[in-house]
Amino acid sequence: MAEALIRVEELTKDYVMGNNVVPALRGVSLEIATGEFVAVMGPSGSGKSTFMNLLGCLDHPSGGRYWLGGQEVSQLTGDELARVRNRKVGFVFQHFNLLARTSALDNVGLPLLYSGIPPSERKRHAERRLAQVGLAERMDHHPAQLSGGQQQRVAIARALVNDPQLVLADEPTGALDSRTSVEIMVLLQQLNREGITIVLVTHEHDVAHFAGRIISFRDGKVIEDKPNVANDAAALMQ
Numbered sequence: 001m002a003e004a005l006i007r008v009e010e011l012t013k014d015y016v017m018g019n020n021v022v023p024a025l026r027g028v029s030l031e032i033a034t035g036e037f038v039a040v041m042g043p044s045g046s047g048k049s050t051f052m053n054l055l056g057c058l059d060h061p062s063g064g065r066y067w068l069g070g071q072e073v074s075q076l077t078g079d080e081l082a083r084v085r086n087r088k089v090g091f092v093f094q095h096f097n098l099l100a101r102t103s104a105l106d107n108v109g110l111p112l113l114y115s116g117i118p119p120s121e122r123k124r125h126a127e128r129r130l131a132q133v134g135l136a137e138r139m140d141h142h143p144a145q146l147s148g149g150q151q152q153r154v155a156i157a158r159a160l161v162n163d164p165q166l167v168l169a170d171e172p173t174g175a176l177d178s179r180t181s182v183e184i185m186v187l188l189q190q191l192n193r194e195g196i197t198i199v200l201v202t203h204e205h206d207v208a209h210f211a212g213r214i215i216s217f218r219d220g221k222v223i224e225d226k227p228n229v230a231n232d233a234a235a236l237m238q
Helices: 048-055 078-088 104-114 119-132 148-160 178-193
Strands: 004-017 020-033 037-041 063-068 089-092 166-170 197-201 213-218 221-227
Touching (some): 004 048, 020 197, 037 178, 048 197, 104 148, 119 148, 148 166
Parallel strands (some): 166 197
Antiparallel strands (some): 213 221
């Protein structure tokens, strides 16, 4: 069994709304190993998005503990969490979040700019990641010149450019048609086979079944956590 990249113990998150405290997570404990491809599912309000935000160091838990790559991050300050995010986590979003007036190459290199990487090195890393997602011939194109699937590939390359330990994908096929969704999920499978750890949030069962493990949330708790043996992309495309 691979080493645990993610470990959470009794993780809770409460939101204060007026005079009410609304629990979003209620004592979640689990591990995700390095190299896994995990889908997180659940209806609206189940806690899956809150769980994703905590895994991505975008928020602090109300209670419990969280280790990422052996480092406990649940008690870090906001600035410390930002540094962890930049070094260890790559994000892929439903609506791509690309800069409209910026080339694919510069969009991908943006996280490296924040890390203080020199321009020549940024360009080299960005070119490598764009080639990895099949966009070697589209590096100078702006988002408006790319299809939705190509824009999501740019976003995936951007998520990978810092060589993160973890990629978090939040509904990455939500803005795509069915065929393009399959292409993006096959790409994520390929990246996972190359050793990249991926945690995917989705409400679509067809998308979740590309992962090797499915964790289901309801009312802030994990109600099911099981391996997914039927995650063969070729079969899913039939």
